[in-house]
Amino acid sequence: MSARDEKPAQPPEQLHYATLLGWGTRTGFVVLVLAFAAYVTGLLSAHIPHDQLPRLWVLPLDAYLSKTGAPTGWDWIGLLAKGEYASIAGIALLSACSLPCLLAIIPDYWRRGERMLATIAGLIALVLLFAASGFLVAGH
Amino acid sequence: MRPIVRRAVALSMLAAAGLALALAAEPALAAGADAGADLPWWVWPLSLFFVCFALGIVAVPAGVGGGVLFVPIVSGFFPFHLDFVRGTGLLVALASALSAGPSLLRAGLADLRLALPLALLASASSIAGALIGLAMSAQVVQVALGVTILGIVALMASAPKSESGASVTPDRLAAALAIHGVYHDRATGRNHPWNVHRTPLALVLFTGIGVLAGMFGMGAGWANVPVLNLVMGAPLKVSAGTSGFILSLVDSSAAWVYLHKGATLAVLTVPSVIGMMLGAQIGARLLSVLKASVVRKLVLGLLLFAGARALQKGLGFAG
Numbered sequence: 001m002s003a004r005d006e007k008p009a010q011p012p013e014q015l016h017y018a019t020l021l022g023w024g025t026r027t028g029f030v031v032l033v034l035a036f037a038a039y040v041t042g043l044l045s046a047h048i049p050h051d052q053l054p055r056l057w058v059l060p061l062d063a064y065l066s067k068t069g070a071p072t073g074w075d076w077i078g079l080l081a082k083g084e085y086a087s088i089a090g091i092a093l094l095s096a097c098s099l100p101c102l103l104a105i106i107p108d109y110w111r112r113g114e115r116m117l118a119t120i121a122g123l124i125a126l127v128l129l130f131a132a133s134g135f136l137v138a139g140h
Numbered sequence: 141m142r143p144i145v146r147r148a149v150a151l152s153m154l155a156a157a158g159l160a161l162a163l164a165a166e167p168a169l170a171a172g173a174d175a176g177a178d179l180p181w182w183v184w185p186l187s188l189f190f191v192c193f194a195l196g197i198v199a200v201p202a203g204v205g206g207g208v209l210f211v212p213i214v215s216g217f218f219p220f221h222l223d224f225v226r227g228t229g230l231l232v233a234l235a236s237a238l239s240a241g242p243s244l245l246r247a248g249l250a251d252l253r254l255a256l257p258l259a260l261l262a263s264a265s266s267i268a269g270a271l272i273g274l275a276m277s278a279q280v281v282q283v284a285l286g287v288t289i290l291g292i293v294a295l296m297a298s299a300p301k302s303e304s305g306a307s308v309t310p311d312r313l314a315a316a317l318a319i320h321g322v323y324h325d326r327a328t329g330r331n332h333p334w335n336v337h338r339t340p341l342a343l344v345l346f347t348g349i350g351v352l353a354g355m356f357g358m359g360a361g362w363a364n365v366p367v368l369n370l371v372m373g374a375p376l377k378v379s380a381g382t383s384g385f386i387l388s389l390v391d392s393s394a395a396w397v398y399l400h401k402g403a404t405l406a407v408l409t410v411p412s413v414i415g416m417m418l419g420a421q422i423g424a425r426l427l428s429v430l431k432a433s434v435v436r437k438l439v440l441g442l443l444l445f446a447g448a449r450a451l452q453k454g455l456g457f458a459g
Binding site: 003004005006007008010011013014015017018019021022024025028029032033035036039040050051053054057058059060061064065070071072073074083084085087088090091092094095096097098105114116117120121123124127128130131132134136137 | 178179180181182184185219220221223224231235238239241242243245246247248251252253256257259260264267271274278316317318322323324329330331388389392393395396397399400401402403404405406407408409413414
């Protein structure tokens, strides 16, 4: 029988990232599922009545927005009491959960003198922040 | 359980998944993909849940992300406008990538050093892709989607797979970033050291992949894995794991664009995400008992059908 190699240890920054990503993802899913359950059961009222949805989701985005007055950018925050936008909060959490992981590994790399990787992680965080800022949809 | 019984159970589950897919899509086919407003609203998210559950089952053993199946199939056979299907497809791919990410990183099957430089360019270009996709007419996007899906079928059917890695001489950029590692193969119990090369070419290719991912709302594992494996020379398992992790960054950027544009509907997104993730759990268990080649052929057939349907809709031949 051939000997098995010992499992190699993973770099600490990789484990750091994995731990934070695990927590962020779990939090996002919990919010997503609870908010959606409240939305479909009517526990949270809907911004657009459920029975109107089949006539609206067939429309192109611009027509849908003008017909429903649905928010763009960060305006959905003002509608968090509505079921569909409480669910959007879960989606936003999932879309944002890589950000703290990236920010956390920058000092890990920097301390070890790996400035190029620290800079790359910082630049990805900036790209994510830029996308999340809503700047790109200003004036929609 | 005896192997033959396990395989029979697995095939039954796959058949059940196919049946669920057919039954769930039935209202869409019966009503015509552009109709369906007369059906109760809850039929659609429920159908979406079952279709995504079935897609999740076949996606894992076939080695593709759920997003690449989701967008062409749902846009072809459900009444939802393509703008919303793409936003949902991105979130389906993102959710799958996020849930797998931590365990892939801990196991060393996803490598942070390999992923970060590629994810930087791909995540920036995915924003551009999402903006371009949302600015284009749905018909043009349908045609481009059909052509891309048929291209993916050709790529998947013809691409060889390389288990290389150790024999590769790292290029200057890979050496400067110390992109190398050792992964542990649980099947054999052996450690495999690996290196990569042609990093600048891979950076260019990942920029293009990011545009496609954002434009069509698909996870881009179908393109990531060949670039990591065949171009850079990373071992296949590290390529697959790192590809999944890169998706968690690339799809996050593009998902924000769809979210801010108002193209994210909770009623479509949440059942799709939950269905795909539950299906993927079963798919992961079937991985060891199903013949990968059989599932792969099934997925190629599905993609071929969905790609043709997207072209048909885009060119105006659809009913």
